[in-house]
Amino acid sequence: MTGEDAVRLRPPRNAVDERAVAWWRSRLLAATAVPVVVLAVLGAFLGPARTWLLLAAGAVAALGLVCTAFLPAWWFRVHRWEVTDEAVYTRTGALRQEWRIAPMSRIQTVDTVRGPLEQAFGLATVTVTTASSKGAIRIGGLDHEHAAELAERLTALTRATPGDAT
Amino acid sequence: MSEEWRRLDPRTLLADAVVLCGVAGGAALPAVAGLSGGGSLGRAFAWVLSGVVLLVLLGTVGDWVRLRRTRYRVGPERVDLHTGLLLLKRRSLARERVRSVDLTANPLQRVLGVVKVRIGTGENTPGGESTLEFDLVARAEGERLRRELLGRAAVAGEPDRDGVLASLDPHWIRYAPVSFLAPALGAAAAGAVLQVSDWFGAQAEVVDWVGDRFRDTSLTWTVVDLVLLATVAGAVGALGLWVEMWWNYRLEREPGGTLRVRRGLFTARSVTLEERRLRGIELVEPLGVRLFGAARVDAVATGLAEHDEDKHGDLKNLLPAAPRERAEEVVALVLREPEPPTAAPLAAHPRAARVRRLRWAAWGVLVPVAVLAVLGPLLTPVLLYVAAGCALVLGPVAVLLALDAYRALGHGVSGGFLVARSGTVRRTTVALQRSGVIGWTVRQSYFQRRAGLLTLTATTAAGAGAYAVRDAGEGQGLVFAAEAVPGLLAPFLETPEARPTEG
Numbered sequence: 106m107t108g109e110d111a112v113r114l115r116p117p118r119n120a121v122d123e124r125a126v127a128w129w130r131s132r133l134l135a136a137t138a139v140p141v142v143v144l145a146v147l148g149a150f151l152g153p154a155r156t157w158l159l160l161a162a163g164a165v166a167a168l169g170l171v172c173t174a175f176l177p178a179w180w181f182r183v184h185r186w187e188v189t190d191e192a193v194y195t196r197t198g199a200l201r202q203e204w205r206i207a208p209m210s211r212i213q214t215v216d217t218v219r220g221p222l223e224q225a226f227g228l229a230t231v232t233v234t235t236a237s238s239k240g241a242i243r244i245g246g247l248d249h250e251h252a253a254e255l256a257e258r259l260t261a262l263t264r265a266t267p268g269d270a271t
Numbered sequence: 272m273s274e275e276w277r278r279l280d281p282r283t284l285l286a287d288a289v290v291l292c293g294v295a296g297g298a299a300l301p302a303v304a305g306l307s308g309g310g311s312l313g314r315a316f317a318w319v320l321s322g323v324v325l326l327v328l329l330g331t332v333g334d335w336v337r338l339r340r341t342r343y344r345v346g347p348e349r350v351d352l353h354t355g356l357l358l359l360k361r362r363s364l365a366r367e368r369v370r371s372v373d374l375t376a377n378p379l380q381r382v383l384g385v386v387k388v389r390i391g392t393g394e395n396t397p398g399g400e401s402t403l404e405f406d407l408v409a410r411a412e413g414e415r416l417r418r419e420l421l422g423r424a425a426v427a428g429e430p431d432r433d434g435v436l437a438s439l440d441p442h443w444i445r446y447a448p449v450s451f452l453a454p455a456l457g458a459a460a461a462g463a464v465l466q467v468s469d470w471f472g473a474q475a476e477v478v479d480w481v482g483d484r485f486r487d488t489s490l491t492w493t494v495v496d497l498v499l500l501a502t503v504a505g506a507v508g509a510l511g512l513w514v515e516m517w518w519n520y521r522l523e524r525e526p527g528g529t530l531r532v533r534r535g536l537f538t539a540r541s542v543t544l545e546e547r548r549l550r551g552i553e554l555v556e557p558l559g560v561r562l563f564g565a566a567r568v569d570a571v572a573t574g575l576a577e578h579d580e581d582k583h584g585d586l587k588n589l590l591p592a593a594p595r596e597r598a599e600e601v602v603a604l605v606l607r608e609p610e611p612p613t614a615a616p617l618a619a620h621p622r623a624a625r626v627r628r629l630r631w632a633a634w635g636v637l638v639p640v641a642v643l644a645v646l647g648p649l650l651t652p653v654l655l656y657v658a659a660g661c662a663l664v665l666g667p668v669a670v671l672l673a674l675d676a677y678r679a680l681g682h683g684v685s686g687g688f689l690v691a692r693s694g695t696v697r698r699t700t701v702a703l704q705r706s707g708v709i710g711w712t713v714r715q716s717y718f719q720r721r722a723g724l725l726t727l728t729a730t731t732a733a734g735a736g737a738y739a740v741r742d743a744g745e746g747q748g749l750v751f752a753a754e755a756v757p758g759l760l761a762p763f764l765e766t767p768e769a770r771p772t773e774g
Contacts, residue, residue: 114713115765187763194763202720206711207730208759211709220686236573239737240730242709 114204117187117194125246126183127224129177135222137169145258186244188259193233193242209266211235213257217252224249231256276342282383283407284334288380295323331700343405345419350390352359352403364403369390369449370545370573373586376410378537386413390420392524421529421543435747436530436604436763437590437597439520446592448506448512456512457505461497517591522601530570530605542586549573550707550733551688552589552602554613554700561698566598568605571703587734602702612688612702617653617681618751623722627676632669636662672696682727682740682751689729689755692739701738707731708756713749727752 141162148158186195192208205269216232223229229252230245247255299319306315309361341354351363371391380386388405408416459618468477485493518536525531526708528546531538551571560566568590590601599611606612676695683690689708692700719725719742727740727748738750753760 111751112764112766114749114760114763132732185773189762191762192759201714201716203715204763205440205710206712206760207710235730236732237709237730239735240712242710253437269690 114196117185117196119186121181121184121186121213121230121246122248123181124226124228124248126177126181128222128228128246129180130173130188131168131226132222133173133176135172137166141166141169141259149152167190184246188261188262193259194246195242196262197243205240207233207235207240209262211240212259215256215263217249217256219249229253231259233259274481276344277412279338279405280385280407281338282329282385282409283338284451285378286385286407286540288327288331288384291327292323295326299323303396313325313375314490324635330740343403345416346352349401352405356715361405362513363389364392366420367402370548372420374410374413374417374539374541375673376539379661380407381539384408384410388413389417395434410570415478417541417543421460421527421545435521435523437593437601439517439534439591440593440597442566443591443593444510445518446560446563446565447509449563450509450592451557451559452511453505454502455505456508457501457503460504460508490759513591517718520591522589522605522606530589544570544572548733549605549704550731551701551703552606553734554598554602554615555703556595556698558696558698560592563610564595567594568598569732569734570605571701572740573733606688606702608686608688612685612690613700615683615685617683617690617692618747620677620680620682620742621722621724621744622746623724623744624680625674625722626720627722627742628673628676629670632673636669636766637664640665657670680742682743682748691738692731693739693741703729703731703738705755707733708759711756711760712737724751729756 114187133157142163144165145159146153148162151158153258176199180197183202184195184197186193188194192206193212195205197203197205212233213236214232214234216234218232219229228246228251229241229249231247231252233242233244235241244252244255272708274641294645299322302322303319304313306318313459336356337354340350340356343353344351345366348366349363350366350369351361364400367440369392371389373389374389375389376386385407386409387407390403390405392402405413405416435524452551464477466476481497485496488496493580515536515538517534519539521532521742522536523531523533524546525543530544530546530549532542549570549572553564553569553571556566556567567588569585570589572587577715581625589605591600593601599614602613603609603611610653640658640662643654643661647655647658672695676693679693679695679698681690681692686700686706687705688702689705690702691702692698708731712730713725714728715725724742725745725748727743728737729740730737740751741752749760750762753764
């Protein structure tokens with residue numbers, strides 16, 4: 106291996122909040138429960154197709170439960186974020202991982218969003234958008250007070266950094 | 272500076288009324304046919320005629336009200352447009368945010384000497400709220416608006432290479448039939464024949480008639496003939512469309528740093544683009560066109576909204592398919608570079624990228640063949656022959672495409688531009704201003720991780736919003752990204768020396 110080949114992206118410094126694992130778990134459970142319930146109810150009423158519908162429901166439930174058991178822990182290991190004076194840097198994904206970098210001078214908006222599930226776990230998502238239609242960065246699963254602080258800090262930093270954002 | 276309120280051109284009424292007459296007349300013909308079935312032709316005709324007259328009158332009155340209620344003003348700082356009868360709409364744009372002024376005129380409007388003016392701000396807000404549309408004004412007034420809104424003082428000290436950058440070479444028409452448009456038009460023509468005959472309840476007769484023509488030929492030859500016929504129709508259609516779209520084409524640079532594309536035989540259109548908005552250029556080579564050594568040039572600019580309702584809507588197109596050397600000349604001229612960045616030598620990607628493409632090709636052929644082979648014994652042995660045919664024909668094609676796709680891969684830095692190329696069916700070479708890159712996205716799937724590859728995406732405010740360098744080597748890609756846009760990626764890279772495990 107040459108020196109150039111060994112260069113790699115270092116992981117961002119901060120992990121997301123530990124409660125994020127539970128949040129992801131409940132989200133996956135909810136996403137599994139909806140189709141399973143629909144299939145099961147249909148199976149209960151439609152006599153002729155009962156076996157197949159219940160089989161499908163079972164398969165979906167098994168897949169969902171496996172995902173619920175393993176994915177959130179994996180996500181927690183991968184999902185990391187970092188904000189420096191120059192840029193926002195995140196890593197997400199599991200099988201397919203993604204690193205995103207946006208410089209402070211190009212940031213246009215900083216939003217904090219809290220869905221109902223996130224509120225239940227005391228979490229929030231910070232979304233940072235740039236002028237690119239494909240350049241938005243989301244940092245999910247942050248403690249909501251921490252997220253508000255972060256959003257404030259980002260706004261202050263963006264204001265202090267000159268740039269026309271395009 | 273004109274500050275008084277102005278109105279739209281009264282000839283708008285005439286233009287719209289003629290269109291309305293055409294539409295009403297078109298609808299009237301079947302109506303007459305339908306009504307006369309029961310009673311006399313004369314009475315049906317009278318009914319429909321009065322209906323048409325009423326419709327046109329009402330439409331024209333409505334149009335007149337719209338005309339009376341619409342006014343606009345170009346002030347020193349803002350452009351205002353007031354419109355609407357019940358729902359008053361007052362829209363105002365800051366003049367400094369105006370980024371494009373497009374003039375369009377269909378044949379009728381050209382005869383009447385009026386144009387439609389569209390003023391854009393360069394923001395892609397959904398719902399098109401960022402554009403003002405003046406429907407219709409006199410041609411001279413349109414030109415005046417365009418000049419006044421975009422004719423900012425030329426930046427002093429900047430060498431302005433004004434004038435014509437490219438104009439139409441009629442020989443370029445030879446690339447029209449090999450574009451992907453031709454087969455699409457052929458299929459559309461066949462579909463249209465069937466659809467229209469269906470409206471008149473004559474679809475079965477048409478099919479029978481075609482069957483009669485081919486009574487003496489075998490099924491295979493019938494199919495071959497029909498496909499040939501559709502192809503020829505498609506090629507003719509593509510030629511016609513090319514003439515309509517590109518007649519009188521000129522690409523010019525105007526004082527004050529704007530690029531202007533003018534083209535169109537029947538519908539004349541003029542697209543003006545501020546050079547300040549240009550973030551780069553894309554050299555596009557669709558497979559058919561590439562086989563003949565040609566390429567077309569698209570602009571990568573901020574705020575070039577895609578006008579979906581407009582069939583001639585490829586606003587970003589700066590040059591139609593033209594010989595590659597000519598296309599690259601135009602790239603260099605547009606970007607004001609001595610050498611076209613798109614012709615710069617590019618770094619090849621690792622062999623693992625080729626293995627990946629060959630693997631995709633193999634899967635793409637094997638899966639349908641396997642499905643056919645499994646179903647064959649269960650349903651009908653014909654499927655087995657189809658499977659064998661697929662494997663023999665598609666296999667080599669897929670492998671060739673995979674190898675070609677690998678050859679296309681490349682990236683590099685040329686002067687102030689970042690260059691990336693990929694694709695086989697539609698090969699694109701994008702040259703993006705390095706200062707126009709506003710972020711990086713690095714993606715790595717499980718398979719890419721195993722092969723030591725990654726896909727690097729530069730996000731930008733312009734064009735598609737993101738341009739990718741696919742399947743670059745891990746270190747190669749990251750070093751390239753760090754060099755292309757200094758300071759952005761470098762703080763997040765770690766080299767072996769810094770890594771404690773490899774001390």
